[in-house]
Amino acid sequence: MEHDTAGARRYPAKPADVYLFATCLIDQFAPEAGMDTVRLLEREGIRVHFPADQTCCGQPAYTSGYPDEARAVAARQLELFPEPWPVVVPSGSCAAMMRHHYPKLFAADKVHLAKSEELAERIFEFTEFLVHVVHFDRPDHGAASTVALHTSCHARREMGSHASSEALLAGLSRVKLVRQEHAEECCGFGGTFSVRHPAISEAMVTDKVQSLVAAGAECVVSADSGCLFNILGRADHMDRAAGRDSPSLPCEHIANFLWRRTAETLNGESA
Amino acid sequence: MSHPIQLHPSADFIARTRAATADKDLRKGFRGAMDFLQAKRAAQFPDPVELETLRDLGAAIRRHSLACLPDLLEQLEGRLTANGIQVHWAETPDEANAIVLDIVRRRQAKSVIKGKSMVSEEVAMNHVLEAAGLEVLESDMGEYIVQLAGEAPSHIIMPAIHKSKQQIAALFAAKLPGVAYTEDVDELIRIGRDVLRRKFAAADIGLSGVNFAVAETGTLFLVENEGNGRMCTTVPKVHVAITGIEKVVAKLEHVAVLNTLLPRSATGQAVETYQNFISGPRKPDELDGPEEVHLILLDNGRTQAYADREFRATLQCIRCGACMNHCPVYARIGGHAYGTTYPGPIGAIISPHLLGIGATHALATASTLCGACAEVCPVRIPIPQLLIRLRNEAQADSAHASALRGAGESHSVLGSLIFRAWALLYAHPAFYRMATWLMSRLRVLAPARQGAWTQMRTPLIPARRRLRDLLREPRRDAARDSTVA
Numbered sequence: 106m107e108h109d110t111a112g113a114r115r116y117p118a119k120p121a122d123v124y125l126f127a128t129c130l131i132d133q134f135a136p137e138a139g140m141d142t143v144r145l146l147e148r149e150g151i152r153v154h155f156p157a158d159q160t161c162c163g164q165p166a167y168t169s170g171y172p173d174e175a176r177a178v179a180a181r182q183l184e185l186f187p188e189p190w191p192v193v194v195p196s197g198s199c200a201a202m203m204r205h206h207y208p209k210l211f212a213a214d215k216v217h218l219a220k221s222e223e224l225a226e227r228i229f230e231f232t233e234f235l236v237h238v239v240h241f242d243r244p245d246h247g248a249a250s251t252v253a254l255h256t257s258c259h260a261r262r263e264m265g266s267h268a269s270s271e272a273l274l275a276g277l278s279r280v281k282l283v284r285q286e287h288a289e290e291c292c293g294f295g296g297t298f299s300v301r302h303p304a305i306s307e308a309m310v311t312d313k314v315q316s317l318v319a320a321g322a323e324c325v326v327s328a329d330s331g332c333l334f335n336i337l338g339r340a341d342h343m344d345r346a347a348g349r350d351s352p353s354l355p356c357e358h359i360a361n362f363l364w365r366r367t368a369e370t371l372n373g374e375s376a
Numbered sequence: 377m378s379h380p381i382q383l384h385p386s387a388d389f390i391a392r393t394r395a396a397t398a399d400k401d402l403r404k405g406f407r408g409a410m411d412f413l414q415a416k417r418a419a420q421f422p423d424p425v426e427l428e429t430l431r432d433l434g435a436a437i438r439r440h441s442l443a444c445l446p447d448l449l450e451q452l453e454g455r456l457t458a459n460g461i462q463v464h465w466a467e468t469p470d471e472a473n474a475i476v477l478d479i480v481r482r483r484q485a486k487s488v489i490k491g492k493s494m495v496s497e498e499v500a501m502n503h504v505l506e507a508a509g510l511e512v513l514e515s516d517m518g519e520y521i522v523q524l525a526g527e528a529p530s531h532i533i534m535p536a537i538h539k540s541k542q543q544i545a546a547l548f549a550a551k552l553p554g555v556a557y558t559e560d561v562d563e564l565i566r567i568g569r570d571v572l573r574r575k576f577a578a579a580d581i582g583l584s585g586v587n588f589a590v591a592e593t594g595t596l597f598l599v600e601n602e603g604n605g606r607m608c609t610t611v612p613k614v615h616v617a618i619t620g621i622e623k624v625v626a627k628l629e630h631v632a633v634l635n636t637l638l639p640r641s642a643t644g645q646a647v648e649t650y651q652n653f654i655s656g657p658r659k660p661d662e663l664d665g666p667e668e669v670h671l672i673l674l675d676n677g678r679t680q681a682y683a684d685r686e687f688r689a690t691l692q693c694i695r696c697g698a699c700m701n702h703c704p705v706y707a708r709i710g711g712h713a714y715g716t717t718y719p720g721p722i723g724a725i726i727s728p729h730l731l732g733i734g735a736t737h738a739l740a741t742a743s744t745l746c747g748a749c750a751e752v753c754p755v756r757i758p759i760p761q762l763l764i765r766l767r768n769e770a771q772a773d774s775a776h777a778s779a780l781r782g783a784g785e786s787h788s789v790l791g792s793l794i795f796r797a798w799a800l801l802y803a804h805p806a807f808y809r810m811a812t813w814l815m816s817r818l819r820v821l822a823p824a825r826q827g828a829w830t831q832m833r834t835p836l837i838p839a840r841r842r843l844r845d846l847l848r849e850p851r852r853d854a855a856r857d858s859t860v861a
């Protein structure tokens with residue numbers, strides 16, 4: 106999976122309109138991450154368009170050995186973005202799917218291939234978009250806090266957006282970013298891998314939780330909901346098993362975190 | 377405990393991973409070893425531009441070798457023969473072993489001393505030779521240790537990496553007459569060497585692998601760190617080398633590039649201690665060297681990979697082991713859990729061609745597709761992409777199954793039903809909206825047990841309102857009139 110990374114990419118000027126491809130996980134399980142994505146973009150003067158027919162990027166089928174099913178779903182997403190606006194995706198994994206894997210998925214289908222190649226150029230992972238297109242720079246209103254960043258493997262290795270997530274956190278004056286051991290290692294989610302190979306997945310996510318706790322993170326921030334559900338689900342489970350009432354490892358989507366800290370409301374409380 | 381190579385590695389794969397992940401010592405050992413090797417590799421490539429340029433070169437050389445593989449093999453055979461090296465072609469492991477047995481019989485050999493060779497593991501040569509009454513001794517220290525323990529290598533470069541110092545000490549004390557228990561590593565190595573050196577002098581045949589076979593010169597290139605490879609290839613009267621047909625390169629200068637990548641990627645060494653260029657048997661005026669040199673070129677499924685435009689990249693591999701050193705799955709389960717000669721990411725992509733896709737499909741699914749392997753592979757094999765393709769091939773239904781060995785054998789009616797239903801839902805926005813609306817309304821009914829997910833995680837519960845619902849509600853903070861359309 107050798108791909109251009111964010112650093113090598115040419116970025117457009119800040120647009121007046123963008124599409125939001127929110128991902129199925131955020132739509133169904135973490136809608137507030139989607140809302141804060143919208144709020145952060147709107148505050149920069151960008152109109153956000155949410156095509157109501159969007160469902161899922163198709164990755165679950167694509168990585169599970171069902172290319173026909175993945176194509177059926179991906180083909181529908183290709184129809185959602187008729188205007189030449191950027192498409193912002195608050196997930197490195199889904200963004201990578203649409204940017205790098207749609208053209209592979211449709212390699213044998215000229216019409217869809219052309220569409221997917223055109224779309225690929227407009228796909229931006231959310232933090233990549235904030236850093237390179239919006240040039241996000243907002244004062245930090247939050248309390249002093251120590252956080253760790255977990256970057257999904259596709260964000261890191263296919264989108265290169267770990268650097269933009271890091272830059273956004275570094276721009277928050279009262280946030281101390283700690284680095285967990287093996288930060289670049291996978292959390293063990295991997296979609297259907299997590300249920301097909303539960304023992305390996307458990308070993309990986311348990312190590313991930315432990316390294317994050319050991320790093321002294323009060324909160325884990327990530328631009329990928331899949332990883333967050335995996336890490337949080339495991340941390341919760343470990344807390345319950347140990348009889349702890351309060352979560353030892355709160356997790357938050359980076360959109361929630363950024364909005365919470367930069368929203369201009371009283372006392373720096375979240376909006 | 378012995379870990380024989382499995383004919384159907386998928387069969388008990390899950391059980392083996394359970395056992396491996398539950399073994400705290402094993403996990404700690406592998407993690408430590410992998411961290412060490414990763415750091416050593418990183419230290420060898422301080423300049424990312426140099427690294428990426430070298431990887432480009434390495435990949436181009438290997439792709440070029442494969443692009444003209446038939447011609448190069450023919451040229452190689454011609455040059456080797458001219459140099460006095462006897463070339464043998466083996467399509468299957470049985471054929472490869474038959475060739476060796478033939479040489480053994482002709483030479484009336486009683487003992488074989490072996491340098492490290494993964495291809496000889498692939499064809500289970502030790503078993504065949506022992507069954508024929510020969511004494512077979514591994515001379516690479518790691519291989520010697522696993523041979524003493526009756527195990528298979530757990531890593532392609534460091535066969536005994538799963539063994540702690542204490543385990544090796546206990547093994548030596550138990551298996552070697554007159555050896556006392558010691559945890560002194562230097563002493564352990566000295567003990568092993570003593571045994572081995574005595575055997576070199578007496579061995580009838582030396583057996584080795586090959587790192588690269590150079591077509592233009594007819595040279596076998598072999599690297600190692602212990603000097604045992606040089607002994608195996610020069611001391612016994614007969615030297616038999618065995619390798620896969622893909623290991624050929626066109627020019628000697630290609631070796632120079634590949635060998636700047638190989639040791640640095642593999643063990644984090646700038647250069648190996650021994651580099652052997654083997655160009656033929658002893659000439660009449662020479663004082664030493666073998667009387668006969670043989671090369672066995674093994675196919676064993678490689679031509680299947682070769683014939684496929686995408687799978688051909690599998691054969692670019694130079695067996696450096698960097699992919700396993702960086703694989704988070706390998707680090708958790710170690711090499712034996714794979715049940716194949718080649719473990720880790722390279723094992724998952726090469727084994728299906730050796731053993732069939734059906735027999736090995738569990739290896740292809742045992743990856744999060746995190747891409748750590750492809751990031752370090754010195755010849756840029758797109759490992760995750762090949763894993764995705766293998767998954768497609770494994771589960772294809774009879775109408776779509778390709779001619780690849782074992783394709784479609786893992787087709788699951790349930791799995792395809794699930795994904796058909798999934799596609800029905802996600803390719804039809806109206807269904808999707810209805811179903812997710814229902815889920816959000818019935819969220820209190822979300823099952824507390826969600827299969828394997830909740831064996832160790834709390835359940836995933838749909839939000840009260842979906843993003844599409846929230847976006848439709850009037851908002852105080854709406855700065856621009858964004859749309860749901």
Ligand code: SF4
Nearest residue numbers: 693694696697699753
């Ligand atoms: S696949 Fe790449 S990284 Fe793995 S052993 Fe082969 S050359 Fe090395």
